[in-house]
Amino acid sequence: MRISPDQFVVFELSFEGVGTIPVNATIVFTWVVMALLVVGARLVTMRISSQLVPSGAQNFLEVLIEGLNNQIREVSQQPAAPYLAFIGTLFLFIATSNLLAIVPGFTPPTGSLSTTTALALCVLIAVPIYGISRRGVFAYARNYLRPTPLMLPFNIISEISRTIALAIRLYGNVMSGTVVVAILISIAPFFFPILLQLLGLLTGMIQAYIFAVLATVYIASATAPRAGENAAVGAAQSTSPGSAEE
């Protein structure tokens, strides 16, 4: 049994004089999801209109963006605009690849540890980028010395461990869905695998939502001034122009 689509090599790219690169199922299905999202969005936005009653597909995208906007605003307690592109992309990619799991022959790329690690690394890098751009280098770095400088190693460990947890959580949930269905097909075919696939669809959507919400929470905790910070480090804030207007 394959517990990871990484082990299934679809074809090999060969370059003259350099060698060959094996292209596995994870990469191919990631391309499929990417193509689906990009082409679908392009097709809908080509015929975009500002009429009072938009077309069905445009309506769907508007509802999606509106919902994402609201969720990000509610979770982060900040304006959603700067985060919408990053969080929305994460959510749409994970949700699409999890939902496509019911298509026969499609193995969700999120069921591979490589994909989820890549996504979690994106979050790991996005957190300091957003934090520094919103608050400046010093105010962001000061976060790591909170509540006392003694906590510096623990803050760094928590940053790393939550990234690992993010990756393993998504991978474990999606992979467990596929593996359990595969085991049940050999034990009790036809009926029970369908029920578990339904459960897998639900889990897939919830995991996509949770990944997006957790990314929002991590980014928001790096960008928002903490409670009591204004009083405690008022002097430090007035020196850095980025965080002065907060």
Next chain:
Amino acid sequence: MTDIGLIGAVSIVIAGLTIAVGSIGPALGEARAASQALQAIAQQPDEANTITRTLFVSLAMIESTAIYCFVVTMILIFANPFWDAVLKRAGG
């Protein structure tokens, strides 16, 4: 018992123990979180949205410990590094 038999037996027993013991804690934790959230929704139906969202996120966090155990179990059964090492030594 040969090396392969020993490693196989130990892997299967430990895989079962891992998922059995590892799912007790998350099950208790999730049950407690869900019951508290239901109680909170019953008391404050207006806040149902916030409570549900927080509940989902915390359920996912609690559940991840069970998922770690599941991943370890899968590694023990399907991708056991010791098993592969012994097989390679026996074959080569």
